[in-house]
Amino acid sequence: MxxxxxxxxxxxxxxxxxxxxxxxxxxxxxxxxxxxxxxxxxxxxxxxxxxxxxxxxxxxxxxxxxxxxxxxxxxxxxxxxxxxxxxFGRKTLRVIKQEIYLDSLPDALDKTTIVQISDIHLGGFKDDSFIRRAADEINSFHPDLILFTGDMVNNYYQEMLGFEDEFAAMKASFGKYAILGNHDYGDYSNWESKEQKQINHQTLEGMIEDAGFELLLNESAKIDINNESVEIIGVENWGHPPFPQYADLDMAMKNTEKQSFKILMTHDPAHWADRVIEKTDVPLSLSGHTHAAQSGIQFAGIEFSPMYFIQKYWGGLYKHGNQYLYVNRGIGCVGLLGRIEMAPEITVLTLRSK
Structure with a gap:
């Protein structure tokens, strides 16, 4: 053998x-x-x-x-x-409900519900049944916002074909927003020309937007919830060398208002440690990328993933001063087509004011 x-x-x-x-x-x-x-x-x-x-x-x-x-x-x-x-593990959907108490959250935004999804990697799915089940689960929470933090595909826009209806079916009261992950740029594939790679990239962006998501590429979107201003900030992927660093947080925050409540979407949680905490006033950031190594140990309420040795912020909620980061463990698989004690995750975040 x-x-x-x-x-x-x-x-x-x-x-x-x-x-x-x-x-x-x-x-x-x-x-x-x-x-x-x-x-x-x-x-x-x-x-x-x-x-x-x-x-x-x-x-x-x-x-x-x-x-x-x-x-x-x-x-x-x-x-x-x-x-x-x-x-079976990669087909067992896990819903994690997390309340986050924020000093800067206006009372009018108390109990705002955000569903976060991340790292879908559609190239690992044979049909749309799992994504349809995920969409039904998401809609059952009647979220105020749906935020997708990157890696729709492994490399190619064709991977999204046949899944458009499932993403379009996801509903949120105040909108759906998305960013790109490292795999969405096609950097892990060989291309015959730069033009071919660019067409692939632009087509994928269009498909994400056609599914009802507003794609934030180093920019922000302002929404009004209960007469309070909320700004969703989305940066492109903050890559690790030799891959490009597309993220530009300064550009993304250029038009934001000081008094608004801000939520940052950044695919790689290492970006939070390097560019966000103590350098911005963003109270809540959402990331993915790690997949929690798609493997780990869960015992007696203790959860551990070997991803910790590579990425300090590998899964769950983290706090630094008055700034929070939530790292979603992802829905799909890449590399290993399996999930060992780290099931596909839908995160339901409830914002609470103190």
Whole structure:
């Protein structure tokens, strides 16, 4: 089995340019998912075996046997858990309800309801049934606002074809707003020309707007809720080198009013730490991007993802002074076609005044 798997990996990644040109992700997802399913338990077993050899050198055969048996049981459980995440976990919709108490929130905006969705990656879906279910769930909360924080597709606008009605069906009393994520620019694909890439990008923007979302590209939108001014600020993706940093927060906030209540949408939560806190007066920011690594541990109310070692703000609510950040764990999958203890998330945020 290991030989077959290594052969698949060698074949799949021997020519990485072909992967970047692919618009069908089935083989790519298959390779990543099977590798994760088989190699992760084997890595644990191999590490345990090496430790057991050390224990035997010190005549601790009893502890060596306990270690090997324990690792075997844990590896089996891990394989079952990964298999479940690939088969069912990515289809199990999770609704997280979060109240956020804000010092600067006017009383008239108390109990304003925002539904946040993020990182849909439509290239990983075979049909529209899951997105239709998500739309029905979103509408059941009768939100004031729906905010989408980027990564509609993996690379290509064609991935959105067949899903337009589901996004158009999402309803909010005061509007739907969207920004772009790192995958929405097509930077992860090889293009025959800059013009081809630009057409792909512009077509995707048009499709998002045709679905009823106002796309904010380093700009803001002013709305009135209960006679209070609310400004939704949206920046383009704040990328990590070597990818471009399209975000321009100064430009996005150029026309905002000092007295208005502001909500910032920025795809990458690292942008909040680097450009927002202590440098702006924006009380609430919303991000996605991390997917919470699509894997983690949830036990006794404690949640942890290995994404923490890469991205400090990987999922949930964070606070710095009087400024808040919520990081949505995403709906779709990229790379690993599965979610292990980190189900697809719809976030229902209720703003509360103190």
């Amino acid at each position: 290991s030989t077959v798997l290594m052969g698949i990996l060698a074949f799949g990644f021997s020519n990485p340019s072909k992967i970047r040109e692919a618009n069908n992700y089935d083989f790519f997802y298959f390779v990543i998912s099977v590798s994760f399913l088989i190699l992760t338990p084997k890595f644990l077993l191999a590490a345990s075996y090496l430790i057991s050899l050390v224990l035997r050198l010190f005549k601790a055969r009893y502890f060596s046997r306990i270690l090997l048996m324990s690792s075997l049981i844990i590896s089996l459980g891990l394989m079952i858990n990964i298999g479940y995440g690939i088969t």
